[in-house]
Amino acid sequence: GAVVSQHPSWVICKSGTSVKIECRSLDFQATTMFWYRQFPKQSLMLMATSNEGSKATYEQGVEKDKFLINHASLTLSTLTVTSAHPEDSSFYICSARDPQARNIQYFGAGTRLSVL
């Protein structure tokens, strides 16, 4: 399947700081990427849809000013967690839709965020 790279895989930060997570599609161009959040032993919850060249569409209850999404190119979307707090600690996972493969969503390896 297609490869989606996510970086960093693990980050620890102090409360009040901002953290940027990158998501790249390595072998295909993705006009649409997605950001999910997963708490321990729970399922994935969609946070937002990231469309190349336009504003992201956020799910209900997700603060767009706190979770900034930028999709400036066909292979890169970034998620910035601004003014992070301990309750933002979670596993953040991105996915990219491959238009050459029936629009299957391929996922990155995830980023473990721990806010102290």
Added chain:
Amino acid sequence: GESVGLHLPTLSVQEGDNSIINCAYSNSASDYFIWYKQESGKGPQFIIDIRSNMDKRQGQRVTVLLNKTVKHLSLQIAATQPGDSAVYFCAENTPRGGGADGLTFGKGTHLIIQP
């Protein structure tokens, strides 16, 4: 709201046996379904997908069945191996428009392989 759910949180099978993981969905407007496998600390790995105009699709050692009448989806894994141990999620796509998209995931089933 409507969501995708699962019948069992944990499934234990003997190595070499067939595994069947079930999923119930409630949104009749969903047109696409996917099964993912997630190992601990990793992102979901695509297994197999099926569109709503089909009722069965086969891959290597895996088969997905879709019953739209009762809104039921299942994943069958043949000759289960130790490497199949993971949490399996079904996910559905419901067309919403307006730039909103993405998958709705079920709660997940933890598949445990007994030697």
